[in-house]
Amino acid sequence: MSVLNDIRRWARRVKRDAVTLWFACRHPGTPWLPKALAAFVVAYALSPIDLIPDFIPVLGYVDDALLLPALIWLAIRMLPQEILADCRIKADEWMSRGEGKPRSAWGAALVIGIWLGAGAVLWAWLR
Template sequence: MLKKLKLWAKKLKRQVFTLYFACKDERVPLYAKVFIVCVVAYAFSPIDLIPDFIPILGYLDDVILIPLGIYISLKLIPDNVIADCEMKAEEMMKQGKPKNWIVGSLILLIWLVIFIWVFFKVYQLIS
């Protein structure tokens, strides 16, 4: 059971990297790229829609939303593009995950702005 779960997780990871490369491909339509960017950003984001510390519900978004987003994204991409991107993803997984500090900093900045905005709204309600 645990072995199957690990294989499933590895397959999902490979598919997320496949989508990452598909975003950069000019053969993918714009509407698909927009959806794919959202799925990849959510998959790589350390912040979840439902925090993982909430029992059972915390992992539901990881188990349902990400695979569903990947499935829909793969349906939006032409088969020949998927084949090319899968080869690139396999190669990348052998080398290790890339680290993009600019995108990571941008995500943190967005969450910081949201946190500050919420803080001021709550402060205005209290005062």
């Protein structure tokens, strides 16, 4: 059971850090580069559509298990410590109220845009 508890704690931290980045995007003191990366990560993390759909065997879970946590880790490392601390407090308060995860229409648009772009490139290549 210890491994299962570790996985649950890790999943909660990833979720909390995604919400932390959501607050960091809106924080006026966040520098532009960490803000841009945080915005990309938040748009992708909170998008209701995955870049690699989960029904694709193995690859469908790569973005959820590897890509997304790595991007969250990188974005968190780029934030100044005082902004990170402030945004983590806000994220903890948000989650303790049971608000769930915010949704991102921009994230869905981003993923749809990537799929459309990849489809256009593939179509042009196959012609």
